[in-house]
Amino acid sequence: MAKLKLRNVVKRFGDVTVCNGVNLDVNDGQMVCLIGASGAGKSTLLRCINLLEHTEDGEIFLDGEDIAVPGLNPQAARKKIGMVFQNFNLFPHMTALENVMLAPRRVYKKSRTDIEVEVVSLFNRFGLADRMANYPDQLSGGQQQRVAIIRALAMRPEVILFDEITSALDPQLVGEVLDVLLQLKKQGMTMVLATHEMQFARQAADKICFLKDGEIIEEGPPDQIFDAPTQAATKEFLMRVRK
Amino acid sequence: MRKTEAAVLTRRTLFEQRQRRRSIVIATTSTVLVLVALIVLVPMTPGWEKVQKSFFNGPVLIKTFPKLIEAFKLNVMIFLWSAPMIAILGLLVALARNVKSPAMFPLRILGATFTDVFRGVPVILTVYLIGFGVPGLGLPRPWNSPYIWGSIALILTYSAYVAEIFRAGIDSVHPSQRAAALSLGLSERQVMREVVLPQAVRNVVPSQMNMLIALQKDVSLLSFIGPVEIFRQAGVFKSLMANFTPYVGAAIIFLLVTIPATRYADYLMERQSRERS
The missing domain is CATH 1.10.3720.10 (MetI-like)
Structure with missing residues (x-):
């Protein structure tokens, strides 16, 4: 059974339809990459999955349970679905460590000592042990983004959504963040990425979905999408990004 | 050391020094003029003595x-x-x-x-x-x-x-x-x-x-x-x-x-x- 299953998800902002009946299956441990031009609806789709946006219609199943029922408290689903943002969105008034500890402490009412070992080992694993006491503005973009990933991981999510997490980074910092994604994939984390890193998507993804005008118009394994796309729009998009 | 010396002598720093000196002179002169005017002119007004007695x-x-x-x-x-x-x-x-x-x-x-x-x-x-x-x-x-x-x-x-x-x-x-x-x-x-x-x-x-x-x-x-x-x-x-x-x-x-x-x-x-x- 699919870990995450979207059926006919519709999202509108006023008159503009941003997601126009999206269907998507993400299996346990899969890495799915959403590609497409800016404005195709990749980010909005991720925000819908995390229930940061109300969907107009359609179902979003997490382990077979519809989490997008209007009026349902979104907190339960968000505990299981982590999200990492393009601009990191670390809390500037807290140190890296406090950023990571905030949610486990407040949501699961755990004490600092309960989670300290786990959190510190996360910082160690991603090479940030010496940065825990720093405030976000004292960290490089790549470091901030890795802290943001640790912050999401500390809630032990079952799925993590990544919204163009390398787009705001200097080119030489992109690698260190993508390495983290590879590590997570090796551990079997279920992940959905909106990304412009075609090279990375091709190497690491289990499935590529091409979005245009709020619809997934083509999906498949990376080799098929990149080497033998069937849709004209996909071909055209790939031509443009390769240039 | 040599580097800073060289920096002092750039066209830009020379220009800025000149500008700074000029503005200090202008600011000082205008301040002095205004103060003198106040100190000299205000007491020359006909009601000054009364005002001074009742306010200052x-x-x-x-x-x-x-x-x-x-x-x-x-x-x-x-x-x-x-x-x-x-x-x-x-x-x-x-x-x-x-x-x-x-x-x-x-x-x-x-x-x-x-x-x-x-x-x-x-x-x-x-x-x-x-x-x-x-x-x-x-x-x-x-x-x-x-x-x-x-x-x-x-x-x-x-x-x-x-x-x-x-x-x-x-x-x-x-x-x-x-x-x-x-x-x-x-x-x-x-x-x-x-x-x-x-x-x-x-x-x-x-x-x-x-x-x-x-x-x-x-x-x-x-x-x-x-x-x-x-x-x-x-x-x-x-x-x-x-x-x-x-x-x-x-x-x-x-x-x-x-x-x-x-x-x-x-x-x-x-x-x-x-x-x-």
Whole structure:
């Protein structure tokens, strides 16, 4: 059974339809990459999955349970679905460590000592042990983004959504963040990425979905999408990004 | 070492040195001219002698100054108990105006009405109406004290302004911060308390400093309903000595407090805009 299953998800902002009946299956441990031009609806789709946006219609199943029922408290689903943002969105008034500890402490009412070992080992694993006491503005973009990933991981999510997490980074910092994604994939984390890193998507993804005008118009394994796309729009998009 | 020496000699630094020297000369000359004009011309006016006697009278100032300082302590006291209450009430009103659940609709309306009313009425009117009106109900002591009701009038008025500043501070926190906090599974209330408010409060510290300075001055309005604070005390001296110098003395005392405070607020404001850039 699919870990995450979207059926006919519709999202509108006023008159503009941003997601126009999206269907998507993400299996346990899969890495799915959403590609497409800016404005195709990749980010909005991720925000819908995390229930940061109300969907107009359609179902979003997490382990077979519809989490997008209007009026349902979104907190339960968000505990299981982590999200990492393009601009990191670390809390500037807290140190890296406090950023990571905030949610486990407040949501699961755990004490600092309960989670300290786990959190510190996360910082160690991603090479940030010496940065825990720093405030976000004292960290490089790549470091901030890795802290943001640790912050999401500390809630032990079952799925993590990544919204163009390398787009705001200097080119030489992109690698260190993508390495983290590879590590997570090796551990079997279920992940959905909106990304412009075609090279990375091709190497690491289990499935590529091409979005245009709020619809997934083509999906498949990376080799098929990149080497033998069937849709004209996909071909055209790939031509443009390769240039 | 050699590097810095070379840097000093660039065209740019030479130009800037020249410019700096020029502006110092211009600023000094114009300041001296203005001062000379004031010192020489003002005493030449026909009424100067009278004005000097009744407004800038040395002996009167020396005689009344200690008593004015004494009276100013009451201003400080009223200020000290009003300011924390204003901060608390202002924050509560700001939060009340921010709630979204329909059950809290009355609270939101109440908050909006509160700010509309107390920002819309001149402070002195509020002071009169509450300071004279409520004790008129014949409450037992100490509840008929003008100190209490005068302070409450100030607290209500200033809370309305402070609430609006807090609200602007809450709005100034970028929505992506809320999104990040919500995505971690925090409740709306936790997001407000842990993520939005700490940043909002920090953002408005300089503006709130200005409110504190304004409050310090407006405490004097309570003199109209009884308490003998510095302005009232100066008025008493004016009547006793038929001389306005005590008012000048009072102004000096206010400036001694407000100028450093204003400078500090400006410093905070400047530091903040530097941090943001």
